[in-house]
Amino acid sequence: MTSLIQSNETFRSLFFSRIFNEFGASLFNIAFLVYAASYTNATLYISLAALTATLPNFLPALVGFMSDRTRDKKRALFLSSWVQTGLFVVMAFLIGFHSMPIFLICCLINLIADLLAYYKAGLQMPIIQKRVAAEEMQSAFGLFQGLGSAFQLIGQPLGVALLALFQNSFMSLSLINAASYFISGLVLLRSRKYLDIDYQPSEEKIDFNLKKIWQNILLIFEKDGGSQATSLIVSALLMNFIANGMLAMIEIAMQDYNPFGNNYGFAVMVFNVTFSLGLLLGSLFVKDFLKKASLRAVVTITFIFFFFFALSLTRFGMLAVLVLFIIGYTFSKLNPKLSSYMMEVISSDNLAKIAGSINTLFASCSSIGVMVFVASANLMGVQQTLVLLSVLALLTFLYLIFTNVLKLGRGREILK
Numbered sequence: 454m455t456s457l458i459q460s461n462e463t464f465r466s467l468f469f470s471r472i473f474n475e476f477g478a479s480l481f482n483i484a485f486l487v488y489a490a491s492y493t494n495a496t497l498y499i500s501l502a503a504l505t506a507t508l509p510n511f512l513p514a515l516v517g518f519m520s521d522r523t524r525d526k527k528r529a530l531f532l533s534s535w536v537q538t539g540l541f542v543v544m545a546f547l548i549g550f551h552s553m554p555i556f557l558i559c560c561l562i563n564l565i566a567d568l569l570a571y572y573k574a575g576l577q578m579p580i581i582q583k584r585v586a587a588e589e590m591q592s593a594f595g596l597f598q599g600l601g602s603a604f605q606l607i608g609q610p611l612g613v614a615l616l617a618l619f620q621n622s623f624m625s626l627s628l629i630n631a632a633s634y635f636i637s638g639l640v641l642l643r644s645r646k647y648l649d650i651d652y653q654p655s656e657e658k659i660d661f662n663l664k665k666i667w668q669n670i671l672l673i674f675e676k677d678g679g680s681q682a683t684s685l686i687v688s689a690l691l692m693n694f695i696a697n698g699m700l701a702m703i704e705i706a707m708q709d710y711n712p713f714g715n716n717y718g719f720a721v722m723v724f725n726v727t728f729s730l731g732l733l734l735g736s737l738f739v740k741d742f743l744k745k746a747s748l749r750a751v752v753t754i755t756f757i758f759f760f761f762f763a764l765s766l767t768r769f770g771m772l773a774v775l776v777l778f779i780i781g782y783t784f785s786k787l788n789p790k791l792s793s794y795m796m797e798v799i800s801s802d803n804l805a806k807i808a809g810s811i812n813t814l815f816a817s818c819s820s821i822g823v824m825v826f827v828a829s830a831n832l833m834g835v836q837q838t839l840v841l842l843s844v845l846a847l848l849t850f851l852y853l854i855f856t857n858v859l860k861l862g863r864g865r866e867i868l869k
Contacts, residue, residue, distance in 0.1 A: 463584035466644030467577055470534075470637045474570060477541075477633030479608020482506075483725075484616060484626040485563060486704060488548060488719040489556070491621075493600050493698045495708050498556060500827040503701040505560040516568055520575025527645060530576050533569045534638025538631045540566055545627035606729055609722040616718060646761035671810060673791065674748075684856060689787065690818045692848055695759050695842060696784060697819035698826030700728065702838065703766070705830050712770025727774050732780020743783070748790045749853065755783045756850040763843035767836060 458465050489498040509516075523529045540562045547555050612626070619625040629709035672691075707720040743751060758780045765773040791811065829838040 461585060463580060464766045466640055467581065470530075470640040473640065474573070475604040476608070477630040477637075478566075478570065479604040480612040480615065481541075481626055481630045483609045483612040483718055483722055485559070485624055486721055487616060487621065488559075488718045490708060492551060492556070492810075496705055496831060499704050499708070499833055500563070500701075501556070501560060502563075503704055503823055503827055505564050505703075506567070507697070507823040508564055509571060510816040510820040512571070514570065516571040517575045517779065520572055520578070521575060526576045526580060527641075530573055530641050531638055531645075533573050533576070534634050534641065537566050537569055537634040538638065539630050541627050541631035545624045545631065547640030548579045548623045548627055573851075606726055606733065608682075609725055613718045614723050637733045644694035673811075684852075685749055688756075688849060688853060689748070690815065692752055692755055692784070693815045693819045694789070694822035694825075695756075695846060696780070696822070698822035699759065699762065699780075699842065700725070701823045702830060702835070702842070705827070706766055706835050706839075709835065710767040710770065712774075719838045723774060724777060728781040731778040734784045735782040743786050746786075748787070751783055751786045751790065753850060753853040755780060756846050756853065757795060759785065759845050759846035760850065761845060766839060778807075799838075 457470055461644060485502055486499060489495065489502040492498040522525075544559055544562050552826055615626060615629070616622075670686065671682050674685050685713045703724045704721055707717055709725075711717065713720045713723065746754075758776055760774055762776045762780060826838055826842065829841060833841075
């Protein structure tokens with residue numbers, strides 16, 4: 454993999470550009486949460502920050518369409534980096550003030566910067582396709598994915614350390630973020646001769662047959678769920694709905710139920726890094742005890758741990774950290790199993806479309822989960838929302854167990 458960075462100038466420039474992108478974004482995510490927590494009505498402001506972070510999940514198809522329609526991708530990459538730089542310079546001068554309008558402007562800046570990150574990733578795809586050999590493509594995307602995972606693990610602890618070093622100077626973190634985007638653009642500018650490609654956007658209209666897409670998704674889940682494929686789809690969507698709502702609940706709950714003292718940023722960082730570590734290890738250890746487990750079994754196991762997490766978060770914080778690691782580990786098994794089923798039953802000409810549809814479906818469900826649980830925490834309170842989460846998780850767990858018993862019973866009758 455490292456040989457690809459050494460030998461391919463185009464990939465090297467894109468890789469190092471993405472390093473500075475990931476560096477800035479991972480640092481500032483935790484800083485912005487701490488900034489939100491510094492307001493008097495912290496729960497409301499943390500909720501707004503969490504909701505802002507979920508909004509881009511509804512728009513990947515639109516942003517991808519814009520990337521595909523951009524003719525001069527090299528120029529668009531430079532301009533996007535400069536716009537991100539300018540946005541965070543503006544943020545640096547605004548973030549020292551405490552008022553609702555200023556906070557909403559900062560949220561808008563974060564939203565635009567996140568959308569530009571999606572846009573830049575889309576711009577890079579045709580360049581990679583043209584400039585990286587087919588046999589090295591998997592290594593290229595593996596390096597990009599590994600880079601993202603690494604910054605998820607080290608970015609937030611580094612952000613917390615820098616906040617302590619700068620005595621909670623959010624302006625300093627904003628300027629560091631602006632500098633990282635600026636350097637990202639400079640890397641691309643310096644390597645611009647390697648980024649030229651002959652690209653003509655397709656004028657073909659998008660064929661998006663919802664009925665056909667749903668039938669293909671059913672085929673994938675029927676590999677595991679058989680006649681109960683629909684209920685398994687609903688359970689998998691509910692798993693994403695709860696998981697991301699649960700992560701947003703951590704950010705709100707740590708205001709009043711912090712097991713690590715009064716350091717809000719450190720507490721959120723511990724939970725997020727623990728979940729990311731579980732995801733990373735679950736992705737790396739593919740030949741573990743869950744290798745032969747069905748998708749239904751993985752989903753069922755995860756729901757019972759959702760139940761224990763919701764009950765322990767405000768009362769037994771350290772236990773909740775351990776449970777969250779297990780949730781991250783089991784949650785990481787969902788996508789690989791779905792992908793393997795997809796490769797078996799979907800034709801190559803529909804593969805990208807169906808994969809994109811499933812990703813959009815799951816991402817949208819995840820974002821709705823954040824919205825629902827954040828709204829509930831503000832209207833009903835943290836404890837009541839966690840009770841609701843635990844009841845939902847337990848009922849889904851019991852439903853999956855019950856339907857599995859019925860399935861086994863029917864199987865025995867057929868054998869007789």
